[in-house]
Amino acid sequence: MGLKLVGGDTNNHFDEEELTRLFKILEHPLRRDVIRALHRNKSLGFTDLMKQLGVEKTGSLSFHLEALSPYLEQDERRRYSLSKEGEKAAKLLETSISTDVKPKTNPGNTQKIFFAIIALMIMALSLSSYLLHTKLLEIETEVELLGEKLENKEPLATEMEEETPDKGLEEKISSRELVDTTPPRVVATFPENGARDVDPSIREIWVKFSEPMLDKHWSWVTKGEGEFPETTGEPYYTENCTKNVLPVRLKPNTSYVISG
Secondary structure (H helix, E strand, C coil), X not given: CCECCCCCCHHHCCCHHHHHHHHHHCXXXXXXXXXXXXHHHCEECHHHHHHHHCCCCHHHHHHHHHHCHHHXXXXXXXXXXXXXXXXXXXXXXXXXXXXXXXXXXXXXXXXHXXXXXXXXXHHHHXXXXXXXXXXXXXXXXHHHHHHHHHHHHHHHHHHHHCCCHHHHHHHHHHCCCCCCCCCCCEEEEECCCCCCCCCCCXXXXXXXXXXXXXXXXXXXXXXXXXXXXXXXXXXXXXXXXXXXXXXXXXXXXXXXCCEC
């Protein structure tokens, strides 16, 4: 405890040795409270002091009163009052501006707090590890489910790859995914246009176009200048719907005129 003094007359003066002893005695707050209580009330009995100071143990108060004996007096009724030195000490307490008391720390409490912090850190790390492990399990489960879905879709992909080109082209044409404003052209025929000495044993004649045609759509007609060949089956497309084939049975020495 440190006391800073302001003013004071010579009657209240303590020399350096007395101040040192006084500071040591008044270091405990209960002793300072005893000095103040007796200064206010002039005299108090032991029981009165216990009540005013809120002390429950008589031994504790007796110990501190014994330490304050240089500053106390007792009358015939054993009531306590301040001696001349005690009054000077009370004046000193009244004129004190500040008291510097360093808080006492309990090493045991500090150690307990330290271990409590360590325990909390361990708990936090354990919780983080648990949450991370749980998240990894969720990701692993999602990956497995995704793998199963992909495996189930593989046969579908194979079936799509095995679709005939003609059917795929027909779907594109019917859905208007292919937009073509240029009309198709005939790029080849068999037999060739105007051919003579055609082998009557051939069983198919065909027309090839410059671009794919719509499947199931064709037109084989005659202009009337010649005969139309005898057909042996329905026309059909090949070569990605660019070649239309007509099964026929030809007769020798016969002229055929066909248009589409």
